[in-house]
Amino acid sequence: MTTTTDDIAPAMTTTQVHRVYIKADAQKIWDAITQPEWTVRYGYTGVVDYDLRPGGRFAVHPTDEFRAGAEASGHPGLPDTIIDGEVLECEPPHRLVTTWRMLMDAGTAGEGFTRLTYEIKQLGGFCSLTVVHELEGAPKLYEILSGSLEDHGAGGGHSWVLSDLKSLLETGSGLAG
Amino acid sequence: MTTDEDGVFKALADPTRRFLLDLLFARDGRTLTELESGLEMTRFGVMKHLRVLADAGLVVTRRSGREKLHFLNPVPIRLVHDRWIDKYTERQVSALADLKRDLETEA
Numbered sequence: 001m002t003t004t005t006d007d008i009a010p011a012m013t014t015t016q017v018h019r020v021y022i023k024a025d026a027q028k029i030w031d032a033i034t035q036p037e038w039t040v041r042y043g044y045t046g047v048v049d050y051d052l053r054p055g056g057r058f059a060v061h062p063t064d065e066f067r068a069g070a071e072a073s074g075h076p077g078l079p080d081t082i083i084d085g086e087v088l089e090c091e092p093p094h095r096l097v098t099t100w101r102m103l104m105d106a107g108t109a110g111e112g113f114t115r116l117t118y119e120i121k122q123l124g125g126f127c128s129l130t131v132v133h134e135l136e137g138a139p140k141l142y143e144i145l146s147g148s149l150e151d152h153g154a155g156g157g158h159s160w161v162l163s164d165l166k167s168l169l170e171t172g173s174g175l176a177g
Numbered sequence: 178m179t180t181d182e183d184g185v186f187k188a189l190a191d192p193t194r195r196f197l198l199d200l201l202f203a204r205d206g207r208t209l210t211e212l213e214s215g216l217e218m219t220r221f222g223v224m225k226h227l228r229v230l231a232d233a234g235l236v237v238t239r240r241s242g243r244e245k246l247h248f249l250n251p252v253p254i255r256l257v258h259d260r261w262i263d264k265y266t267e268r269q270v271s272a273l274a275d276l277k278r279d280l281e282t283e284a
Contacts, residue, residue, distance in 0.1 A: 013206030017237045017248035020256075130237065147251070159255040166256070 014136045016145060020162040023126045024169040030093030032165060033118055042174040043161030046082060056087040058098050073153055079103050085113060094120050100133070102141055111138035129165075131158055182260070185253045188233035193218070194226050198235060201249035208244050 022029060032038040036047045039060075046060035060083035062070070070078045082104050089097035100116040102108040115134040120127055135142045143149055147157035155161075168174035188194055193216065200215050201207060213223045227247065230236040234253045238245050 013204065013246070013248075015206055015248070017205075017239060017250060018252050019234060019237050019250050020252045021234065132239070147255075156255070159251045162252050163255045163259050167259070 014134065014138070014142065016133045016135060016142070016158060017130065018133075018158040018162055019128055019130045020166050021123075021126055021128055022166050022169050026093040026120045026122045026127050028169060029120050029127055029129055029165075030096075032169060033096065034092075038168075042164040042168045044155055050087065052087060052090050052092065052096075054087055054090060056090075058085045058087055058100075059083065075105075085116075088115075102144075107140050108138070108144070111141055114138050114141060129162065131162065133158065182253075182257055184233035185235065185257055188229050188235055191226070191229075194230055197223075197226055197230060198249055201236070201247060205248050206241075206246045208246060212247065 024032075032042075034048065034050050034052060036049065039046055039048045040063055045063055045066055047063055049057075049059045049061065051057050059081045061080060062078055062082050067078050070076070083100065083102050085099040085101055087096070087098050089095060096118045098116050099113040101111075101113045114136070117130075117132040117134075119130040119132070121130075133145060135145070144154050145157040147155075147159055150156045150160070156163075164174045189198075196216070197212060200212060209220070209223065209227070212227070213220050216223055227236060231238065235250055237248045237250045239248065240246075
């Protein structure tokens, strides 16, 4: 972050902030983010593998269905790890910060590591879940995660994932059924 | 802050507030001073509109050093989309949206 005044046009922000309110307790939302039996049921349906301590590894692996879908749409040879990173901060069930790199193709892999923060706040009978993705130097990833490539089969990005997660936790089923 | 759709529709039913969202869509993470400079309105007026947008969840603020930055949060619009446009109508709706855009850009 550079320190400029408001009068000088600041650099274009590369941070995405997404927030959703979910009628569920913080622990359930934490589990839905960090446990593979939950993550295969919404959004991009990856199998997460977190070593939940600072310095621990983090990886996402494709399901067989995801791999078959990628092959059917002309993207064979998906790597066994499609996202990887390192846990930077871990305060269950309220805060998780990791580095985050997408390895699905050479373009996004070459952009290197970004920084992703999950914040879960209990607000009575529901929680806010805020996802802050700092995407400096990763314009391809920024485009994918903003959902602007949805019509090209790249999924709807963070807003699509969070909408689906809300459906899954509140109704018991998401888009993946 | 609200978890229902009423706040979203109410917030979107105002041209100034839609313009503020357009400003953030074009460039996210702006200060009140930056947003204010794009509008012929008092600082107080802009703050009032931003409050309605924040209450509807469409704008999320975050501190960055001494600055308070405003971010467009598209999730509530996504929820309305997912709630109202099911998979059977989506194709037709987007075809009509394309037709409208084509006709309007030709005119």
